[in-house]
Amino acid sequence: MDFNSTPSDKLQKETWQGRIVYNQSQKSILQARFEHDPYPEKATRKQWAWEIGVPESKIQIWLKNHRAKQRKLGFSSSLEEDKTHGQDQPQPCTQEYLCRGARQDQTSNxxxxxxxxxxxxxxxxxxxxxxxxxxxxxxxxxxxxxxxxxxxxxxxxxxxxxxxxxxxxxxxxxxxxxxxxxxxxxxxxxxxxxxxxxxxxxxxxxxxxxxxxxxxxxxxxxxxxxxxxxxxxxxxxxxxxxxxxxxxxxxxxxxxxxxxxxxxxxxxxxxxxxxxxxxxxxxxxxxxxxxxxxxxxxxxxxxxxxxxxxxxxxxxxxxxxxxxxxxxxxxx
DNA sequence: TAACTAACATAATCAATAT
DNA sequence: ATATTGATTATGTTAGTTA
Incomplete structure (x- = not known):
């Protein structure tokens, strides 16, 4: 673990807790994707993760935080209109939960x-x-x-x-x-x-x-x-x-x-x-x-x-x- | 079929990093 | 010093699995 390195041009750096610092291009990609699909299903998240080069779990965290940020900024109403976009028209979920088929297959216990x-x-x-x-x-x-x-x-x-x-x-x-x-x-x-x-x-x-x-x-x-x-x-x-x-x-x-x-x-x-x-x-x-x-x-x-x-x-x-x-x- | 539980979600908050 | 943002918590919902 390198606490002394500067973040400058590194793609991302990990701290003691594994915190990622996204660079500008990564953020741009995520934001662009988010605008079209703020509630991506598992496969989509994996695809984004692959493109950006981070684990899918990090994408999930980013999405969570970004949604919260958008809500805070008062864009929640527009998100409501977009949230079923790109999910092969499933039955609209109550709240923002992913519908059947959009979720990851449930693994065994x-x-x-x-x-x-x-x-x-x-x-x-x-x-x-x-x-x-x-x-x-x-x-x-x-x-x-x-x-x-x-x-x-x-x-x-x-x-x-x-x-x-x-x-x-x-x-x-x-x-x-x-x-x-x-x-x-x-x-x-x-x-x-x-x-x-x-x-x-x-x-x-x-x-x-x-x-x-x-x-x-x-x-x-x-x-x-x-x-x-x-x-x-x-x-x-x-x-x-x-x-x-x-x-x-x-x-x-x-x-x-x-x-x-x-x-x-x-x-x-x-x-x-x-x-x-x-x-x-x-x-x-x-x-x-x-x-x-x-x-x-x-x-x-x-x-x-x-x-x-x-x-x-x-x-x-x-x-x-x-x-x-x-x-x-x-x-x- | 009911109980259990994986996979989601949110809000609030913490803490690392950037400004 | 403050703002931003990634990470984690508590808590709730949905739906697949299992007894």
Missing amino acids: PRSQSNVPVQAFERKQFLDIGTRATPAKQTAIPESRIQMWFQDQRSLYPGQSRSEHVNSSVNSPNGRPGLTVQQHEIDLSTLPGRSHFLSSSSFSRSQSFQPVLPCVIQGQTVMMQPMQVVQGGEDRPFALTLGNYMPVLLTMGGDPDTPAPFWPQHQEDHQDHQEETATGVLQLGDYSQSQPEHKKPPPQDLGDMDISYILQCWDEACQALLAEWDPRKGTH
Whole structure:
């Protein structure tokens, strides 16, 4: 991530959050297209995205913002006349919802495809751009679908508020959430039983879980499990918060239904690395292992491990993170 | 057929970038 | 410092899928 480069003549640049800065030609194209079709269907959005060279999800965001801007400017009435234009004359929708056929084909439930997004949501209800991309890669579900699914899940299971999310971020000195560390405990026993989700899931409704901090050492995944809820993570150096986490060593494999951890062993060419550092890992095994109040023994696989080795891994993890953590950037 | 949920939408707001 | 704008939130609707 390059925070020092100037935007000048770059096509677009990505910031810590993956924010795009459209150049003038991109904006012109989008605005011209928008005038003719302010509510493009999926295929059209993809076409625009291809022409401009950005993901379709970005087009969707741009359209959303541009519609809002137009409404604010008082052009909403004219938009009403245009909005069915170019949609092969479907039945006019109530409000501005796309009609049948104009929408993307409804994909099957991510839960039936893989429990990667489910477990990601169980761990963290607010996904950053980087962490969102990882389960998307693991499941072949587009990132925009992952994002939508998370939004729907949050509406179904309001486990934490935005402010709690913000407060739980460990901000870097410049105010940016360099490493997002979810410290809010989601008590599943309070969730409404509105679906078969919980009962069919790998954990019981009466259980709660806490997020974990991952790191990979010598081919092993070490999960840093919270020992207690940390108050006021703001402005606190990451190194200090590490002390509140208990190392738990996880091993690969096991349950065939359990996908491989989506923590990338090889951090590929994704735009955002720092966010994934703190969040993008799949916790394996029984969720009951994560209950901090009971101080249960670590996962069963750990029984085969030598405790000194575990502690050594933990020490190495701390050392590595401390060595690589740049206080000016909030990450390495 | 009812329940569930993916795929949309809006308004409000935050935050990065431009002016 | 302020305006612009991309991104995210909460919340609501529609319609396809599933039990």
